[in-house]
Amino acid sequence: MFDSSRRRTLKTLACCSAAIAVPNLVFGKMNASDVKRWDKEFDAVVVGSGFAGSAAMLSLLDHGITNCIMIEKMQYLGGNSAYSGGSMAVAGTPIQERDGIKDDPESQIKDTLKSGHDLNDKELVREMIYKGPETFNWLVENGVNFKWVSRSGGHTVPRSHSAGAGSYITRPLQRKIIERGGKIATRVIMDEIIYNDKNEVVGIKVREKYEFNFDREFDENDNKSGQVKFYRCLGGLILATGGWGADIKFRQNFDPALRADVLTTNHLGATGYTARKLILDDIKFIDMQYIQRLHVTSADEPFFGFAYRWITRGYAYGIMINPKTGLRFVNEIADRKIGSDAIWSMNENGKNHPVLIMDIEGTKTVDIKDFQRGLSVGAVKKFDTIDELIAHYGINKEPFLDQLKRYNSFVDEAAKDKEYRDPEFKRNFSAYKGKFIKVEKPPFFASRPGPKVHHCMGGIKTTIDCEVYNNDMALVSNLYACGELTGGRHGFNRLGSNAVLDCLVYGKRAGAKLAQIYNAKRGA
Structure with missing residues (x-):
């Protein structure tokens, strides 16, 4: 029996990481006996419409x-997925082959x-990465057009x-869902x-007709907005509701x-x-203390913004310095945790932001529309001279x-030796269309x-x-989860x-697994 007063009493536990580690508390779950009437009946329900949810829904079909x-x-x-950068890390694709990039799943796993x-x-990591090429091809078959690799x-x-952009993946999948008779409700x-x-x-x-x-x-x-309804899930429920990076109170419990x-x-x-x-x-949660900060966003934009494409390429083909010292302070192509921590440690509570610089040749690596938006x-910003x-x-x-x-001398050395690492931060360098790019040719651009x-990892x-x-490490029958709501794929960072990749591979897999079990039960 569902005990609402008990549930309210336990509500505060959901704001504490310690609650996640408690294995045997008996919570006030809602029981089917509390439902007087099912308003709608489905074989499966997917909650969330981003990469993972859209992939799960299409996979069910x-x-x-x-x-x-x-x-x-x-x-x-689409949630965060729709306006994210939308880049999918896959090892061993025709686009990499076209651009002369040698890669393999074991390197990506490493x-x-x-x-x-x-x-x-x-x-989970091995499954995610080895299923990458298959999922990549599935996306292409369903209307996604991958343009470049970086x-x-x-x-x-x-x-x-x-x-x-992320919407260039979510929208084609959602169009396919509608074309094939799938139902989507906002x-x-x-x-x-x-x-x-x-x-x-x-x-x-x-609650239908919810007003966020x-x-x-x-x-x-x-x-409390919306009208209460009860949906029956005959085959199962797939949760793909994403992370909680915008929930200030909830995220602070963990960081x-x-x-x-x-x-x-x-x-x-x-939100959480x-x-x-x-x-x-x-339900068992893991790794909640690991919440990532993204350092390809601009300090001059209050949200994800438009500069991130340029900044992403700037790390690969440019130089980042502390303006007070004029010097580099981190390997520009370090991972997000290392890069973000380095920036936070030098920016004096927002008073001293780093400057990332590329010349015209580096900026040409950025899609022209993305560059113009930033x-x-x-x-x-554009400058005719370095002065x-x-x-x-x-x-x-x-x-x-x-x-x-x-820095430019390091790039010269890298052009001679692909194994070269700069002596300051052990950075290696990548060519763009066979050319190693220095920062020397005006105009110059910066962010x-x-x-x-x-x-949320x-x-x-x-x-x-x-x-x-x-929390007893028993599987919950008919319940599946995928995407950022899940843990274990990414670890510390x-x-x-x-x-x-994670969202699409496991969204697709969640739909397939639910269908496999449910079809077997009903003899389909």
């Missing part, structure tokens, strides 16, 4: 589950485990495949998972440094609303000019990187088939573009 629905609490589809400090679930921090070679929030007496998931309590409150300080738990003044790339709907409820339902909002750039940012001139000369809360513990564990 691929495997014959047609009476299914994907629900989204926001007024729009990079992933290194960035994750070997705290990753290695079985190198994200922490990867040893360029393997981040971009379609242009403004539907899941409030409760409903279990039977065997602890099997049999449905969900939702876009006040950044508003606690979503206080939002107190992420105060309200620390901005985020996340859309405002990225679902995670809190799952914790109360005795330039138009002032997050990327103009130095004056604008108040850079310590003589040390900087010496540093720039050394000020500013790390923002970006990705922790989340629900699952099997490689996205089946969900409770996520490599750039591995999240899109």
Whole structure:
């Protein structure tokens, strides 16, 4: 029997990381006996419409589950996925072959485990990476057009495949879902998972016509809008609700440094609303203390912004310096954790931002539309001479000019020896279309990187088939989870573009596993 007063008493536990480690608390789960009438009945329900949710929904249809629905609490589809960079890290693709890039899954696994400090679930990592090419091809077959491949921090070679933006992946998948008769509903929030007496998931309590409150300080738990409905899930429930980077109170329970003044790339709907409820339902969470800051965003934009494409290429083909010293202070292509920590340690509580610089040749590596967006909002700036750039940012001139000369000499050495590492930060260098790019040819362009809360590495513990564990390490029947809501794939720190891979590989796999089990039960 569902005990609402007990649930309210236990609500505060959902705000404490310690609650996650408690294995045997008996929470007030909602039981099927509390449901007087099912309003709607589906073979499967997917909660969330980003990369993972869209992949899961299309995968259900691929495997014959047609009476299914994907629900989204926001007024729009896609969540963080839709306006993210949308680059997918895959080793061994035709695009890499076209560009002469030699790569293999074992190299990507090695990079992933290194960035994750070997705290990753290695079985999940291997499955994610080895299924990359297959998932890449599946996306192409379903209308996704990957345009180029670039190198994200922490990867040893360029393997981040971009379609242009995250929506260039979510929208084609959602079009396919609609074309094939799948149902998608916005403004539907899941409030409760409903279990039977065997602890099997049999449905969900939702509110339709939900009105999300876009006040950044508003606690979503206080939002009572919408009409209560009960959905029966005959085959199962797939959770793909994403992370909680925009939930200031919730994220601070796991990383107190992420105060309200620390901005985020996340859309405002990225809250801990679902995670809190799952914790109360005795679902096992891991790695919650690992929340990533993204350092390819601009300090001059209050959200994800438009400069990130230029900044991403700037790390690969440019130089970043501390303007006070005029010197480099970190390997520009280090992973996000190392890069963000280095920037935070030198920026004096926001008073001293680093300056990232590329010349015209480096800037030509950026898609022209992406470059123009960053330039138009002032997050990327153009200078006809290096002296103009130095004056604008108040850079310590003589040390900087010496540093720039050394940097360019490092690029020259790398052009002669692919194994070369610069003596200052052990950075290696990548060619662009066969050419190694220095910072020497005007005009020059610059931006000020500013790390923002970006990705939650922790989340629900699952099997490689996205089946969900409770705190007793027993599987919860008919419940699956994928995407940023899950943990174990990334460990201590996520490599750039591995999240899109994670969401799509495991979203696709969640749909396939639910269908396999349900089709077997009903003899399909």
